[in-house]
Amino acid sequence: MTTIDASIAEMSASLRAKRFSSVELTRALLARIDALDGKLNTFITVDPARAVADAEAADAVIAKGDGGPLTGIPIAHKDILVTAGMRTTCGSRMLADYTSPFDAHVVDRLARAGTVLVGKTNMDEFAMGSSSETSYFGSVKNPWNLAYVPGGSSGGTAAAVAARLVAGGTGTDTGGSIRQPAAMSGVCGLKPTYGVCSRYGLVAFASSLDQAGPFARTAQDLALLLSAMAGHDPRDSTSLDRPAEDYSRLLAADRGAKPLSGIRIGLPAEYSGAGIDADVSKSIGEALDVLRTLGAVTVDLALPNVKLSIPVYYVIAPAEASSNLSRFDGVRYGHRAAAYADLADMYAKTRAEGFGAEVKRRILVGTYVLSHGYYDAYYLKAQKVRRLIAEDFRAAYAKCDAIAGPTAPTAAFRIGAKSDNPVEMYLNDIFTIAANLTGSPALSIPCGFDRNGLPIGLQLQGAAFTEARLLDIAHRFQQATDWHRRIPAMATA
């Protein structure tokens, strides 16, 4: 074994060069999970036997000289993407023992690409949270400081990638659930354009916002994973039928010292100033300097309606969630209360026991905003404002190729610090939500550390289907910096 810090691209090269086998790589990472995950709690389920079997199959493919860039690469899936033969809990007591009879589309596509499935990662219950603290299976810890949250809701994958337990994996992003934990855990995460990855097998939180995407330690690896995950799926009516895209296609070109020449980076006034931690502002400022050095020009912008993102999101997402989570009624699968008086009591007890506090809070909010007499004032108005926000971005993308800013207003916070104040917790998503409301792609890459040694993320957003360009900008940034190469101390132990 060479180094635990290898990227997917580097691991893939080593596998092809027979420096080590997929089985050796997989066993090494399983050993790291054994050693470290007791402290981190990033995995809900690990299946070593299946992982080794996958790895053996991958080695056989590699031995024949077949396979692709992901063949034999161990990954982890967020436990909200269903996997046949491995339970899918959504971080909830409701599904603690649920195993799906089928694979999610993105799970299937990554399996076909030859990846090795190590296990399923911890998360906020049903992806509702920004800290990975609401899981029925306990909080995930930040590898940079175990007293801190890793962000959420995909905190399990983010922290596992940061701690070098896997080189990549999947998450889902409804309001920032990939990008915010990527930022807080010091790794890379991308939310694709809505419809690029099929939602079939992604247990729905808010259907019009949910999108699966990759986590990795480099932009190059994100491109490899996304190229495998993306693709039309006739089982998802919102899946886009577009020609297959190689998201790595812009990365290899040698464009000299100014590879970002001609790229215009938009800087919205709303993404700086009050409410943003000083260390975060400083790191973002330095990151923008790097982008300028690489040839990009920056353009000042205004997104006047973006400040309404949070109220709009916290109407639409709970509304859809309240309906999506109705199927968890104890009738056909999942948790059912042991004793009950009648049907209504069975529903009430089952759902009271099966769901945690944050999920219940959002079901209540969602039920309220959809109810008779309130629908127009909340849901309908939120949809109208959603269109106004989309208009702001459409206008902005006429003036720039990408919008840059902080992924989150602060670095990670202490576990428990915001648990009792949901509104303060919700404000964490201020910069990430708009990409979900508008369906456009966005990614987060590491760009520094705060005074507590916790990572800071740079968010790059673009118009629909500009993933390849966002990845190119991120890749050029990473060629000029080494924030993504930093390793948490606990992971080197």
Added chain:
Amino acid sequence: MSWEVVIGIETHAQLSTASKIFSGASTAFGAPPNSQASAVDIALPGVLPVLNRGAVERAIRFGLAVGATINRKSVFARKNYFYPDLPKGYQISQYEVPVVQGGALTIDTPRGEKIVRLTRAHLEEDAGKSLHEDYRGMTGIDLNRAGTPLLEIVSEPDLRGAAEAVAYAKTLHALVRWIGICDGNMQEGSFRCDANVSVRREGDPKLGTRCEIKNLNSFRFMQQAIEFEVRRQIELIDDGGTVVQETRLFDPDRGETRPMRSKEDAQDYRYFPDPDLPPLAIEDAWIERVRSGMPELPEAMRARFVAAYALPPHDAAALTADPETATYFETAAKSLGGNVERNGKLVANWILGELAAALNRDDRALAAAPVRAEALAALLRRVGDGTISGKIGKDVFDAMWAGEHGGDADAIIAAKGLKQISDAGAIESIVDDVLAAHAGIVAEFRAGKEKAFQALVGKAMAATKGKADPAQVNATLRRKLSR
């Protein structure tokens, strides 16, 4: 002061697609419980709906048949409520913008034709079934029906009484079968009606408070339920009470409606557009494709039968009750040929008379009738050209029905020697024999008993085993007796 009854009908017509509206599972009736429920139908975590275009095509067909607007963009919405046989906890339906809007249906009433306006028709999925028997205090859930496509057809409150309501339901039932969008099987629940019933004083412009009677699955029950409900409401108001808006169920054993739930219990369904399904877009080309495949509609066909075959409107209506009968009629009439007007009436009489009676007697569907349209035409050709009488024709028909001589009319007529005797000399000699043998009857006739004449005709027919041409026998007897 008299009362006016006001009724609107909501009908759930199960669309005849092979698979469900949002999944690929089969819609066939009667399979073992839960054997036709896919992952989508049982709402496993992570599944998504995909719209069956066959269901949309059938909705378009209906819209065209009733002259409605086909909305170029309609929206699927979620109707949220909890029930064990509703797997997702919501039903996918259409709420604010349905696929079909407006339109009308013409019905026959004792006071003539009446146009009933339609409000809308929308696509939705059916729920599963809760089975409360045979589970020792528990409830069984069968999700085979979950996701079966339904077209909910809503009428305006244009119906004025049970008879009109039933006439509307029957016309609608015939239409959905005619255009091939629903098998109309009411026992299996493929066509079920809810009736919204209210009463008001004649001349009162304001509608009375209505009660909805749910799940009427036969025309007889609909008639009984509405009649009971109208009586109940009138008696209630006459006694100084007021009608409470509620949902009621009809109990066929007791012949009465009973309250199921009141308006106060009405649920808040929290409708909102389903984010899993983009708005349903229907382009003009699709509508034109459907239009070009539409059969001739019963109303148009009825008018054509009256015009082309000179049929009485009542016969034309009976022949166009279903497409099978209409096709049978036209096939037989075309095969028979000749004078279209005379032969059309002859064919109509035989289909509505002998054929209908035989089908009824043997409890057979027209599709299973042993006498096909062409064979009936062959028989009627012999009746028409005088080879056999109408009366002998009935015997030949029975022999054809029984499959004798390959069901061939000419073969049966030849084998049984049934050819009509129309030779003037032969009939003359038969009449002479009858007059000679029955001098007593002849005397009675001469004494002024007109009945005696019929007796003599009967004797002559009997002597020929019915083969003599009755008209000729008549004429010959008159001639000879008048001498």
